[in-house]
Every structure is written in C-alpha cells, then in structure tokens.
Amino acid sequence: MHSIPIGVLGASGYAGRELCGLIAAHPQCHLAFATANERRGQTFRVRGGSRVHDIHMIGHDEAPLGDAALVFSALPHGASVEWVGRVLAAGAKVVDLSSDLRPGRGGSTHPLPDNVPAQVPYGLPELFREGIAESPVVANPGCYPTSILVALAPFVRAGLVSPDALVSVAAASGVSGAGASPKAELLFAEVTENFRAYGAGNVHRHLPEMTDSLHRLGGSFDLLFTPHLLPVDRGILSTITVPLAAPLADPMAVLREAYAHEPFVEVTDALPALADVVHRNVVRVSAVTVQHVRTPTLLLFAAIDNLVKGAAGQAVQNANLMLGLDETAGLPL
Numbered sequence: 001m002h003s004i005p006i007g008v009l010g011a012s013g014y015a016g017r018e019l020c021g022l023i024a025a026h027p028q029c030h031l032a033f034a035t036a037n038e039r040r041g042q043t044f045r046v047r048g049g050s051r052v053h054d055i056h057m058i059g060h061d062e063a064p065l066g067d068a069a070l071v072f073s074a075l076p077h078g079a080s081v082e083w084v085g086r087v088l089a090a091g092a093k094v095v096d097l098s099s100d101l102r103p104g105r106g107g108s109t110h111p112l113p114d115n116v117p118a119q120v121p122y123g124l125p126e127l128f129r130e131g132i133a134e135s136p137v138v139a140n141p142g143c144y145p146t147s148i149l150v151a152l153a154p155f156v157r158a159g160l161v162s163p164d165a166l167v168s169v170a171a172a173s174g175v176s177g178a179g180a181s182p183k184a185e186l187l188f189a190e191v192t193e194n195f196r197a198y199g200a201g202n203v204h205r206h207l208p209e210m211t212d213s214l215h216r217l218g219g220s221f222d223l224l225f226t227p228h229l230l231p232v233d234r235g236i237l238s239t240i241t242v243p244l245a246a247p248l249a250d251p252m253a254v255l256r257e258a259y260a261h262e263p264f265v266e267v268t269d270a271l272p273a274l275a276d277v278v279h280r281n282v283v284r285v286s287a288v289t290v291q292h293v294r295t296p297t298l299l300l301f302a303a304i305d306n307l308v309k310g311a312a313g314q315a316v317q318n319a320n321l322m323l324g325l326d327e328t329a330g331l332p333l
C-alpha cells in the first residue's frame with residue numbers, strides 16, 4: 001500500500017521525538033525527514049510502537065519540504081510560523097504544534113508570513129472537528145488547554161456554568177512540558193521532591209486560546225489558570241472548580257453523553273491519575289459534586305500525557321483527518 005511521506009521540524013525536541021516515534025510506527029505513513037537546530041547531525045533513538053528507531057537529524061534548511069505530504073512543526077513559538085509559511089509554499093500541509101497560530105497567538109505579535117492565514121482551525125477534534133480535514137494548516141492546541149477544555153466543554157455548551165463565575169484551574173505538569181532546552185530551574189536537584197506553582201496571576205501563554213475557545217462554546221465566565229511544576233517526566237493533571245448556575249444531579253451523565261462516541265476521551269468514576277494516561281492519546285475525565293458549600297459547585301478532573309494527547313498524538317490525530325485517514329490510525333489507545 002502507498003505510504004505517505006511526513007516531515008518533522010524540531011524533531012530533536014521532546015514533542016518532535018514523540019512525533020518521530022508515532023510516525024515511524026504509523027501504518028500508513030513514513031518519516032521523510034527530521035530536523036534539528038543546534039543538534040543537527042545527531043542521531044536520536046526513539047520508541048515507536050514496540051520498536052526503537054534511530055532518527056537522523058538534518059538542519060531545517062536542508063529539509064526537502066516539498067517531498068512531504070504533511071509536515072509537523074514542533075519548533076518553539078515565534079520561530080515556528082516562518083516555517084509554516086515555507087512548508088505551505090513548498091506545497092505540503094502543516095500541523096503547527098507551537099502557539100503561533102492558535103487563537104490569541106499565545107500573545108505573540110510576531111508578523112505572519114504573507115501565505116499563512118491569520119485564522120486556522122484550532123485542532124482539538126473532540127470540540128471543533130469541523131474544518132480540520134479541509135485545511136492545509138492546523139494549529140495544534142496547547143497541552144494544558146487540551147485537558148481543561150475537554151473537561152469543561154460539555155458543561156459550558158449546556159449553559160450549566162454560572163455566567164458571572166470565576167472558574168479556577170489548578171493544573172500540574174511533568175517537566176517535559178517545558179521542552180528540552182537547558183534551564184537552571186529545571187535541573188534535577190531543583191525539581192525532584194519539590195512542587196511549586198509558576199506563571200501565577202493568570203499570565204500563562206495558554207490563557208488566550210482557552211478563553212477564546214470557551215467563548216466559542218458559549219461561556220461568559222472568567223477563567224483563573226494556575227500551572228504547577230510536578231517532578232515527573234510527563235503527564236498533566238488539571239483540577240477545575242466550577243460554580244454552577246443551578247445544582248446538577250448527575251454531572252457524570254453530562255460527560256458520558258458528550259463523549260460517548262469519542263475514542264480518545266475516557267469518562268471515569270475513579271478520579272483520573274497520570275499512570276492511567278501516560279504514553280496514551282487520551283484525556284481521562286471525571287466530575288464530582290462539591291459538598292458543604294453554599295454555591296452549587298462542581299469539581300472536574302482531567303489527566304493527559306502532555307507529549308501525546310497534549311502534543312504529538314493530537315497532532316497525528318489532526319494529520320490523520322487532513323490526510324483522509326482514519327482519525328485513530330497509528331495512535332496509542
């Protein structure tokens with residue numbers, strides 16, 4: 001059977017390596033090229049399916065962009081959008097993992113290349129599947145927003161959230177969420193056996209894409225997002241406090257009905273944990289009614305692997321749609 005050539009820009013990074021493993025094991029695609037910046041010329045060993053694969057990195061400028069049917073850009077925000085333009089000019093489709101093309105552009109004011117549309121589909125298929133398959137370029141959502149939006153969306157769409165509420169999210173991410181570039185605050189001795197918040201005060205780059213998406217879903221409430229750094233390699237657990245417009249008898253039924261036909265959303269009575277989701281392309285969600293408070297309030301929990309459903313897996317899910325393949329092809333359930 002014809003195998004589809006795929007390129008990965010930024011393949012030496014954490015998201016890029018995860019992409020290389022998924023494409024190497026994909027039943028209908030193969031890796032045409034993988035690029036790096038400072039680590040060009042190096043070979044990385046990645047796990048894909050039940051095997052390990054040696055992936056050689058070439059420089060971004062050496063990449064034969066037009067040889068690929070689709071290219072993933074796993075470059076840092078700011079640097080990515082220029083390469084999205086180059087990929088489109090070479091005639092390939094592109095999934096951008098950075099925040100450069102997401103709603104609000106992560107606060108970036110970096111100019112867009114002339115051939116890159118200002119608005120592209122936000123590739124969170126479970127909520128906004130329409131338009132992804134037809135578009136030559138898709139913005140892959142951030143890792144935190146994927147967990148938070150999937151948990152909140154059914155309640156927002158149904159008008160169950162108090163309109164003047166402050167919805168508060170405390171979310172903790174494993175260290176791979178910060179990327180592979182060395183940073184003093186991410187040294188082992190700083191991170192291990194420690195736990196702390198960062199980006200406090202509602203200033204995280206992921207906020208614009210979340211508020212935009214919640215407005216699209218019909219929400220008018222405020223969102224307060226406080227990320228934390230968890231001393232594990234991968235995984236995100238988001239805990240979301242939701243003041244309700246009125247008491248809700250069975251919040252789990254709302255989640256079950258919304259996601260009954262979504263293979264990558266697991267609705268679970270047991271509170272989700274990172275061990276349930278790592279290395280899998282799933283969001284695992286649960287809801288609990290809060291006791292002993294005067295305002296009817298819900299607690300939502302969502303767990304994902306930041307590098308899979310939060311990055312590379314979701315990007316392959318979008319690519320499958322854009323290439324006319326089964327949405328689940330090559331993705332670890």
Ligand SMILES: NC(=O)c1ccc[n+]([C@@H]2O[C@H](COP(=O)([O-])OP(=O)(O)OC[C@H]3O[C@@H](n4cnc5c(N)ncnc54)[C@H](OP(=O)(O)O)[C@@H]3O)[C@@H](O)[C@H]2O)c1
Nearest residue numbers: 010012013014015036037038039074077098177179180311
């Ligand atoms: N990590 C996550 O959990 C996650 C989740 C969702 C989305 N994302 C997004 O995915 C993208 C990649 O994230 P990551 O965590 O994989 O980052 P990373 O580990 O830091 O990797 C970045 C990649 O881009 C290359 N690069 C670095 N600076 C560059 C520059 N100025 N110009 C061109 N290339 C450059 C690096 O090459 P060298 O290594 O050779 O220098 C590497 O291949 C980012 O936009 C990030 O926001 C990440």
